[in-house]
Amino acid sequence: MPFIPHTDDDVQHMLQTIGVNRIDDLFDEIPRDLLIDELAGVPDALSEMEITRLMRARAARDGAALNFIGAGAYEHHIPSVVWDIATRGEFYSAYTPYQAEASQGTLQTIYEFQSMITALTGLYASNASLYDGASALAEAALMAVRANRKSKSKRVLLAAGVNRTYRRVAEAIAGTQGLEFDELPRNAAGTTDLDALGDAGPAPVAVVIQQPTFFGTLDAIDRLTDWAHEQGALVIAVVNPTSLALLKAPGHWGALGADIACGEGQPCGVPLSSGGPYFGFMACGEKLVRQMPGRIVGRTTDLEGRDGFTLTLQAREQHIRRSKATSNICTNQGLMVTAATIYLSLLGLDGLKRVAATSQQRTAALVERLTAIDGVSRLFGGPHFHEAALRLPRPAAEVLEGLAAQDVLGGYDLKRRYPELGDAMLVCATETKTDADLDAYAAALRQVLGAA
Amino acid sequence: MTEPLIFEKSRAGRRAFAQAPRDLPKTDIPAAFLREDTPLLPEVSELQVVRHFTRLSQLNFSIDTHFYPLGSCTMKYNPRACNTLALLPGFAGRHPLGPESHGQGFLACMYELQDMLKAVTGMQAVSLTPMAGAQGEFAGVAMIRAYHKARGDDERSEIIVPDAAHGTNPATATMCGMSVVELPTDEDGDVDLEALQNAVGPKTAGIMLTNPSTLGVFERKIVDVAKIVHDAGGLLYYDGANLNAILGKVRPGDMGFDVIHMNLHKTFSTPHGGGGPGSGAVGVGKRLMPYMPLPVVGREGEGSDARYRWLTEDDLPDSIGRLSGFMGNAGVLLRAYVYMRMVGRDGMRRIGEFATLNANYLQARLKQAGFRLAFPERRASHEFIVTLKNEAKTLQLTAMDIAKALLDYGFHAPTTYFPLLVPECLLIEPTETESREALDRFVDAMLAIVEEAKQEPGKHKEAPFTMPVRRLDDVKAARQLDLAWRAG
Incomplete structure (x- = not known):
């Protein structure tokens, strides 16, 4: 019996103690006609050896193609230490630290994580994580509505560079509470059209600014932040943690700084793994802490005056406040947070800067190689972080399929969410890509396009 | 330390x-x-x-190091193979937006996982995308909302929730823009049918139930409950927190539920990770299929010609939408897939049986040892409730004190003070992976603590004594906020 330790003797002894004859007697309160005899549709058990063989074959089938897709999830080097330590049973198989005295390892790790996110975002406090970057934006929008009591609006304005998939997620999660999302116009540089701000319509409750933008371009964060505050809106920053080693922290945007920062934590030591588990992070200014969703860890003292860590501000949460809670969230992404805290400890600021700057430089080098091919050109000028949108002479789907046939995953087809951009794709090269990799991509693209 | x-x-x-x-x-x-x-x-x-x-x-308690009978959390052994195989390079390195041509292995696992979850729950279709139980709940209630709206039934804005429910249930209803109607429980732990009959009406969108309930007992009148709610035009939502208790024995779909969420990190043994990642797949009956959250994995062709692909907005235009940036906690889903394949058809049934056997054995032993059960006349499901109302009075031994004292004995505490309607309660869930010896040692520890309290009432007010820290000042933590290390 996989993972069940009982011997026949145990079962007999236990049934006798309970005072029944058979295990089935323990189910005698269930209406008889609801009980099932057999579970069709589940195959017979496999041993570990058998399932290993199956999974290895399937993983091998998915291959190890050369990946140049970013679009919200980024391939970075993950030090061996990260998952070696994060999957220690004491982290892997513990639960939410309700019993603080027996969970100091998890609690201190979260406190250190909160400290790192606070430092990177330049804000006062961080929570213990949310599910992912997209759902973190939805929670940030709901939080802004709770916090911005002066505003009667439920309209959230999105800068032109906010990932449209994030918008869809925010609409699905926050739309049920009446929030509406509108996108500001984009200019020819792939950033928010500041000249159009005068026609932005009714005053919003919050303005969301993504930096770097979904296209890898850099938006006018200071002017947008100041403009949003003049409208009486709160500012929600969506940021990439790797980029924060170089780019201005949300807490320092404009005259007053962003009010809330959130984003996808995956670049910090979490494998791509088909989209999850990742983690969302969220930080905010001092005044908004009590509106923040999710777990928060605080440092305090024990009976003997020693420092220790505990879940705090629990009066915001569903298990206390029930229908009046800030969110229904309980579980966060603890294991991923452990990995990210180890990752950021190993890299430090200097290492993170190297990852960010090298990735930026690698993408620039890739763009140079690809735009040397006839018919391929940059869609947007101006400074970029580690992604860029490229115009193609043929539909991106066809081109990407041709590349995939050569085991090059060439980028993200922008037509999926940005049909107005025509035949275009978004490419990304991180520090993991060598000159030879970039050359291989350029050669494959040349071949697919039949270009000289 | x-x-x-x-x-x-x-x-x-x-x-x-x-x-x-x-x-x-x-x-x-x-x-x-x-x-x-x-x-x-x-x-x-x-x-x-x-x-x-x-x-x-090393400062943590965990399943790998300690018995962890945390009620309603199903802290069972997390097989190591699940982790090892989910992290194979072909899976761990796959970009979520990579082409389906380079993801057939992964997608095949997801498709088969959907099928196995349908089989064990008796539902018609499954979406794997919700990233935790609470998000699965959100998806479920959002689907109920979308269903009524699509029928022009706009008045249905009330969700009925039993008073014993998890806090996430009412919080979810609010997040979905619904109002909450609380339902009392009768003295045997079942839903009060008369109160339910009075609560339903033209405003009823649905009811959220956990079965077995958070009181550790099976809802015996479930067929009547389903009939009353359906007759009133509402739908039934199944909170899968306690699915482990009935795995392979009885299925939510057969009980009349229209939508359910499963906590894969409980029933299907994916890691709790110190508080996540969870995974809250949802299953639906026919009526709610058009509204499922995206993406879902579809299959074209059979056998060696089978090709798997993501279903998108084009396939399900009435979907409630996307709840994650990509496709939910894919790596957790792979772990659940490996677990289900290793357990297999007969193993599924044994999970429900042995989880229930362990709970009833532990309940019987604690009862014989003099502890008072909240529902002494009922069978335990996979968990049960002990109330320390008497001990709190006579020995100054509260649920909190015994929870902390258990840590000194090397046991993680059960869930305390939940459900809210039983005073000084411990909700105890041993799971099927614990041996009889482990359960016996737990009973010995409970008895020893009571014995100590008899010798010295109030002794455990300051427990634990042997942990890395003593009891922490929670009031100070909330009043003098220290949420991040700052230099100088």
Whole structure:
């Protein structure tokens, strides 16, 4: 019996103690006609050896193609230490630290994580994580509505560079509470059209600014932040943690700084793994802490005056406040947070800067190689972080399929969410890509396009 | 034993040299976009990082080190193979937006996982995308809402929730823009049918139920409950927190539920990870299929010609939408898939049977030892409730005190003070993976603590005594907020 330790003797002894004859007697309160005899549709058990063989074959089938897709999830080097330590049973198989005295390892790790996110975002406090970057934006929008009591609006304005998939997620999660999302116009540089701000319509409750933008371009964060505050809106920053080693922290945007920062934590030591588990992070200014969703860890003292860590501000949460809670969230992404805290400890600021700057430089080098091919050109000028949108002479789907046939995953087809951009794709090269990799991509693209 | 903060070990100029790129290229990003301050990340060596986090891990209780009978959380053994196989390079390295041609292995696992979950729950279709139980609940109630709206039934804005429910249930209803109607429980732990009959009406959108309930007993009148709610035009939502109790024995779909969420991190043994990642797949009956959250995995062709692909907005135009940036906690889903394949058809049934056997055995032993059960006349499901109302009065031994004292005996505490309607309660869930000896040792510890309290009433007010820290000042934590390390 996989993972069940009982011997026949145990079962007999236990049934006798309970005072029944058979295990089935323990189910005698269930209406008889609801009980099932057999579970069709589940195959017979496999041993570990058998399932290993199956999974290895399937993983091998998915291959190890050369990946140049970013679009919200980024391939970075993950030090061996990260998952070696994060999957220690004491982290892997513990639960939410309700019993603080027996969970100091998890609690201190979260406190250190909160400290790192606070430092990177330049804000006062961080929570213990949310599910992912997209759902973190939805929670940030709901939080802004709770916090911005002066505003009667439920309209959230999105800068032109906010990932449209994030918008869809925010609409699905926050739309049920009446929030509406509108996108500001984009200019020819792939950033928010500041000249159009005068026609932005009714005053919003919050303005969301993504930096770097979904296209890898850099938006006018200071002017947008100041403009949003003049409208009486709160500012929600969506940021990439790797980029924060170089780019201005949300807490320092404009005259007053962003009010809330959130984003996808995956670049910090979490494998791509088909989209999850990742983690969302969220930080905010001092005044908004009590509106923040999710777990928060605080440092305090024990009976003997020693420092220790505990879940705090629990009066915001569903298990206390029930229908009046800030969110229904309980579980966060603890294991991923452990990995990210180890990752950021190993890299430090200097290492993170190297990852960010090298990735930026690698993408620039890739763009140079690809735009040397006839018919391929940059869609947007101006400074970029580690992604860029490229115009193609043929539909991106066809081109990407041709590349995939050569085991090059060439980028993200922008037509999926940005049909107005025509035949275009978004490419990304991180520090993991060598000159030879970039050359291989350029050669494959040349071949697919039949270009000289 | 405590461990200094990683920041306190930091020394300017120290680095884990093997981990960062060799170069720090100069960027061409204009200064206006760059940060001028220096965010404080630690500067430490690789060995310091390894020691620090290894030591931190050792300050935790976990399933791998301790019996962890946390009620309603299903803290069963997490087989190591699930983790190893989910992290195979072909799976771990796959980009979520990579082409389906380079994901057939992964997608096949997801498709088969959907099928197995349909089989064990009796539902018609499954979406794997919700990232935790609470998000699965959200998806479920949002689907109920979409269903009524599509029928022009706009008045249905009330969700009925039993008073014993998890806090997430009412919180979810609110998040979906619904109002909450609370339903009392009768003295045997079943739903009060008369109160339910009075609560339903033209405003009823649905009811959220956990079965077996959070009181650790099976809802015996479930067929009547389903009929009353359906007759009133409402739908039934099944909170899968306690699915482990009935796995392979009875299915929510057969009980009349229209939509359910499953906690894969409970029933299907994916790691709890110190608080996540969870995974809250949803299953639906026919009526709610058009509204499922995206993406879902579809299959075209059979056998060796089978091709798997993501279903999108084009396939399900009435979907409630996307709840994650990509496709939910895919790596957790792979772990659940491996677990289900290793357990297999007969194993599924044994999970429900042995989880129930362990709970009833532990319940019987504690009852014989003199502890008072909240529902002494009922069978335990996979968990049960002990109330320390008497001990709190006579021995100054509250649920909190015994929880803390158990830590000194090497047991993680059961869930305390939940459900809210039983005073001084412990909700105890042993799971099927614990041996009879482990359960016996737990009973011995409970008895020893009571014996100590008899000798010295109030002795455990300051427990635990042997943990890395003593009881922590929660009031101070909330009043003098210290949420992040700051230099100087």
